[in-house]
Amino acid sequence: MLTRCRKSWLRTNIKYGLIGLVLGLLVYVTQSAIANALKPIEYLIASLTFSTSISLTIANMVHFATSTKLLRNWENVWRNFTIYYLISFAGMIIAVELTYLVLGYFYNWESQFPHTKDYLFDSILVLVVCTLIYVDIYRKALQANKLNQKELELHKMNELRSNAELEALQAKINPHFLYNALNSIAGLIKDNPDQAEEMTIKLSKLFRYSINQSQENLVSIREEAELLSLYLEIEKIRFGNRVTFEVNIGAGLYTTKIPRFLIQPLVENALKHGLKYNAANGRLAVDVFAEVTDLVIQVADNGQPFASDLVLGYGLQSTFDKIQLLYGAHGKVELINSPQKMVQIKIPLAHV
Amino acid sequence: MFKTLIIDDEPLARSRLRRLLAAYTDAIVIIGEAANGEEGAELINLLKPDVIFLDIEMPMLNGFEMLDKLEFHPIVIFATAYDQYAIRAFEENSIDYLLKPIEADRLAKTIQKLQKNVIKNDFEAIRQLAFNEPAKKATTLSLQIGERFVLIKIADINYVEADEKYVFIYTNDHKKYITDFTLKALEEKLGEDFMRIHRSIIINNNQVAEIRRSFNGAFVFIMKGAQEIRLKSSRSYANEIRKAFEI
Numbered sequence: 001m002l003t004r005c006r007k008s009w010l011r012t013n014i015k016y017g018l019i020g021l022v023l024g025l026l027v028y029v030t031q032s033a034i035a036n037a038l039k040p041i042e043y044l045i046a047s048l049t050f051s052t053s054i055s056l057t058i059a060n061m062v063h064f065a066t067s068t069k070l071l072r073n074w075e076n077v078w079r080n081f082t083i084y085y086l087i088s089f090a091g092m093i094i095a096v097e098l099t100y101l102v103l104g105y106f107y108n109w110e111s112q113f114p115h116t117k118d119y120l121f122d123s124i125l126v127l128v129v130c131t132l133i134y135v136d137i138y139r140k141a142l143q144a145n146k147l148n149q150k151e152l153e154l155h156k157m158n159e160l161r162s163n164a165e166l167e168a169l170q171a172k173i174n175p176h177f178l179y180n181a182l183n184s185i186a187g188l189i190k191d192n193p194d195q196a197e198e199m200t201i202k203l204s205k206l207f208r209y210s211i212n213q214s215q216e217n218l219v220s221i222r223e224e225a226e227l228l229s230l231y232l233e234i235e236k237i238r239f240g241n242r243v244t245f246e247v248n249i250g251a252g253l254y255t256t257k258i259p260r261f262l263i264q265p266l267v268e269n270a271l272k273h274g275l276k277y278n279a280a281n282g283r284l285a286v287d288v289f290a291e292v293t294d295l296v297i298q299v300a301d302n303g304q305p306f307a308s309d310l311v312l313g314y315g316l317q318s319t320f321d322k323i324q325l326l327y328g329a330h331g332k333v334e335l336i337n338s339p340q341k342m343v344q345i346k347i348p349l350a351h352v
Numbered sequence: 353m354f355k356t357l358i359i360d361d362e363p364l365a366r367s368r369l370r371r372l373l374a375a376y377t378d379a380i381v382i383i384g385e386a387a388n389g390e391e392g393a394e395l396i397n398l399l400k401p402d403v404i405f406l407d408i409e410m411p412m413l414n415g416f417e418m419l420d421k422l423e424f425h426p427i428v429i430f431a432t433a434y435d436q437y438a439i440r441a442f443e444e445n446s447i448d449y450l451l452k453p454i455e456a457d458r459l460a461k462t463i464q465k466l467q468k469n470v471i472k473n474d475f476e477a478i479r480q481l482a483f484n485e486p487a488k489k490a491t492t493l494s495l496q497i498g499e500r501f502v503l504i505k506i507a508d509i510n511y512v513e514a515d516e517k518y519v520f521i522y523t524n525d526h527k528k529y530i531t532d533f534t535l536k537a538l539e540e541k542l543g544e545d546f547m548r549i550h551r552s553i554i555i556n557n558n559q560v561a562e563i564r565r566s567f568n569g570a571f572v573f574i575m576k577g578a579q580e581i582r583l584k585s586s587r588s589y590a591n592e593i594r595k596a597f598e599i
Contacts, residue, residue: 154558176409179433180362183452187368238362242411276411279388306501308532310494317492320503329525335494335501 012063013056020055023129024048046103053099054122058091058130081134088130092122172261173210174268178203184238199237206230210261217326218257221288224264225249228286231264235271243275243282250289258295258347259322266299266343269315274303274341295349300342306335316343323347353378354466357399358385359392359418360407360431365452369405369431372456376463389413393421401426403466405450408432408439416482419475427471428478429462445477446470493541495521495531502529507545510559510575511583512538514552524559526579547596549573549585563597 028047032039065071065087071080096118100111181203188196209227225247232245263286275282287298312320316335323331323345332346356373360366366385373380383399386392390412396404404426408415415430430449432439442449448462448471465471493509494501510522514535521529521538531538539546539554548554555573562574569590575581585593593599 157558175435176433179435179452180365183368183433183454184362184364186453187364187371190371191367238364240363272409279390279411306494308496309537310501311490312492312494312503316503317490320492320505324505333503335503336499337501338499 009063012059016055016059017052019129020052021048023055023125024051027051027125042107049103050096050099050122051125054092054095054126055129057095057098058088058126061087061091077138084134085127085130088126089123092126093119096122173206174265177268178207181234181238184234188237195237199234202230202234206234212260217260219260220254221249221256221258222254224258224260224262225254227261228263228267231267242280243271243278243284246283246285248285248287248289253288253290253295256295256349258297259326262319262322262345263297263299265315266319269313270299270301270303270343273313274301276303278303290349291346293349294346297345297347298342300340303341305337305341310335319343319345353381354402354427355383355399356380357383357392357395357401357404357426359389359395359404359410359415360385361387361410362407363387365407365431369454372454372459375456379463379467389415389418389421393418396426397423400424403427403429405429405431408434416479419478419482425473425475427466428473429471441481442478445474445481447473447478447481490541490543493521495529495533497530504529506542507556507558509542509546509556510577510581511556512542512546512554513583522581524577526577547589547592549583549589549593551586551588553583553585555583557596560597563593563599 024047025044028039028044031043031047062071062084065083071083071087093114096115097113100109100113100115103109104111181199185196185199185203188199206227209223209230228247232247235243236245267284267286270284271282275284281302283302285298285300287296287300289296316333320333323333327347330348332344334344334346336342336344358366358369360369366387370382370385373382380403383401384395386395388410392404392406392410393413395401406415406418406428408430409432410418413421415432419428428447430439430442430447431452431454432449433452435451439449448465450458450462491506493504493506495504504521504523508523508525510524512519512521512535514520519531519533519535519538521531523529533541535548535552535554539548542554542556545557546554547557549571555575559576560573561576564572564574566572566584569587571585571590571593573583573585575583
């Protein structure tokens with residue numbers, strides 16, 4: 001911090017030293033042009049000394065005012081404007097008198113302090129140059145402000161994004177499924193009260209699972225398998241044997257933890273989209289097994305392959321979000337068409 | 353009497369509707385049932401019913417797709433659990449629909465409307481409403497690589513560059529994916545956070561770290577990331593770039 005401060009102080013001095021020299025030269029050239037002859041060299045030295053000392057004094061005072069936060073808040077235009085010009089003129093007067101003192105000592109000038117006659121010309125010069133610099137600083141400050149604003153907006157957007165991601169973790173039963181199941185129960189009540197009762201119980205269990213009192217993101221594969229079988233049994237009551245199901249879970253994996261509500265949405269997705277064109281003889285298989293250090297979850301069906309210009313539906317997209325959010329680069333979701341059409345998820349076993 | 357067809361993929365839903373409609377034997381005569389859109393379209397063209405009760409989500413053809421296939425246009429009453437944007441817009445267009453689980457009182461209103469002959473299906477309106485449901489903004493891109501599809505978060509894409517033969521997608525973690533999509537197709541899929549800065553380059557606007565002016569009204573884009581990536585725009589995109597980045 002300190003070195004940065006020193007660096008910027010050094011830079012300020014070099015910059016304004018140069019500006020002072022250039023201004024001094026300009027003054028000398030102008031004086032010579034007006035006189036229509038080159039003024040003696042003492043004029044040049046005096047002109048360079050005055051303008052450089054004025055420039056450096058003002059620059060240092062402004063630098064000091066800026067680093068002490070007197071001149072920080074560039075949004076308050078009028079306050080800054082006033083302070084800036086007050087500092088500039090004060091700096092000019094100090095510099096003029098000091099330079100007279102020093103030059104007077106070396107050249108044995110006799111002069112009367114204060115040198116009010118010099119002030120008028122110097123003031124005009126200071127006013128013009130300082131205004132130009134002030135406008136430049138103000139413009140830069142505005143730009144920086146605008147950039148900050150943009151960064152803030154970006155930050156807000158990212159926050160929204162992670163909210164959406166968190167939502168992906170919240171387990172949900174597709175409301176469409178829920179209403180359809182309730183309609184089925186309404187249909188069963190008169191014709192088959194026993195089955196209506198059974199389905200009501202199953203639906204309640206499914207719903208209880210989805211409400212998830214403990215709000216845990218990870219559950220055991222056993223729990224996920226139970227949820228899946230509830231869902232599949234309800235679908236079987238509704239659709240009979242349009243689709244046959246098979247669920248295989250590797251030995252010893254039942255207590256392994258996986259993200260909650262990971263498998264069911266994939267199965268629902270396969271039923272709705274994958275097996276859309278299988279009015280009968282649809283087959284759906286869920287396989288969970290360990291492969292070296294990975295846990296592999298596969299949901300396969302014998303329906304139409306994934307299209308090359310596939311647009312992900314809600315189910316697949318939220319599954320992918322979930323895996324990315326929980327496992328980052330260690331998790332993988334892939335859609336595979338051959339040799340078997342399926343959605344394949346790989347998550348590290350060590351991690352779960 | 354209205355010759356009526358029930359089209360729903362769920363037997364329980366069909367039998368329930370049949371039972372509810374049995375209360376209106378003076379108005380409704382059920383002449384058939386279909387279990388999916390394809391069967392439904394066949395039956396409609398064959399039997400020319402006056403009214404159909406139609407589910408939307410079904411295998412083979414869904415309800416909307418089925419309507420698109422019809423040569424004969426009966427009055428359509430949707431019976432669906434589909435309480436979404438599209439279906440709510442139906443109401444404003446006096447297209448009738450029943451939400452599942454179907455209520456007997458609500459069905460009574462539908463029958464009244466049928467008898468008063470106030471349900472006038474405008475098939476063009478249905479088609480527009482059905483297929484104009486605003487697509488949810490895709491946040492994930494699926495890239496086919498042989499028989500597999502890799503999924504990439506769209507926000508994680510840094511830029512896309514095409515050479516003479518192939519299009520490559522570069523992600524923020526400096527992975528490179530080859531794709532069969534054309535730049536034009538990708539431009540559409542990636543959405544409004546992305547822009548073309550060159551005939552062969554699309555960038556993610558949110559991943560730009562710095563923009564420098566170059567010769568001839570071109571710009572050099574320095575992208576965020578661990579490795580330094582510089583992408584040069586071409587002059588023909590200068591106006592769009594200036595507008596997008598307010599420079």
